[in-house]
Amino acid sequence: MSILNKLLGPKSDLSEKIEILSVEEYKKAVNNNDVQLVDVRTPREFRGGHIARAINIDYFQGTAFEEAFEKLDKGKPVYLYCRSGNRSLKAARKLVSMGFEKVYDLQGGILKWK
Template identity: 35%
Template sequence: MRTFRPLFVWVWLLAAHTVVFAQTAPRRDLVSFEEFESRLAKAGKNAQILDARLPEEYAQNHLEGAVSFSVANEADFTKAIAKLDKNKPTFIYSIANGRSGKLARDLRDNGFTEVTELPGGLSKWIGLGKPVVSTVGPGLSLADYQASLKSDKLVLVDFGSRYCGSCKKLAPTVDSIKHEQASSVKVITIEAYENKSLTKEVGVTALPTLILYRGNQVVWKKSGVTPKAEIERALAEANL
């Protein structure tokens, strides 16, 4: 029994640490998309809607009533939140939930009582066809998009955004496949926020999203930073 006692103690300490960490970890209050809409509608004109993206992103597309809230440093952040009411319902969004998550934590730490993030961010909002204030044109029509899919090769479409961190991580992988498999794969890149109607019609609700077509038919679809090996496997299986 003595031989196993140190191992037992180590396992017990690890388990105890895990429980304590889980109890003290910052709470991530992400509601459902439907609940976000419900709370926003209920708040009405009382809602404070904050766009956590860059000002240039905000200028292109944003929720009605939202204000640009991209704060570079602590001093600016303190000045910015001083203009807000900590007791009013506050709604936050970014592309997904990266920047909005950080802003939500900072606001709660500063005494804001009701902070709600848009789950899935503006990507999901636009992908579901919800309205935005936009200075960007309609972009590609569905007919033009479908015409671009006509090819004897497999067609890999990358829906992303130049402002999306995950999209930037995936871009080199897609680019390498474009060059390495040029003889068998056609690669198309779509800037989602410049093609909002198309993004909705194709059913893209998260960025980045890859869609693989064979003969105009979807044979594979994946959101997120997909490993190169997984993409190559999907291409190989589509060629069978």
């Protein structure tokens, strides 16, 4: 059972569309070259180091954030991460409200990745 299921209950639309993955699960999933892998940190944080093949869409950029995600495939899974997992979970909720069907979040963020 995912963390969101525990927090929001099994009936929640969010808990069905957002899954928080451990570092091991996330690494296996993003190893595929065909995933939508998005770092939602600031460009400065991104330049300081990021997961290979990730694109940077800054969560704090408001409409630019939404416009950037509108260019992605809503039917294809999206893998998000940030520094610690807080921003990426907020971003995941926003993506679900924008119509994305399946969003994965890295538990603990890039801090746990290294």
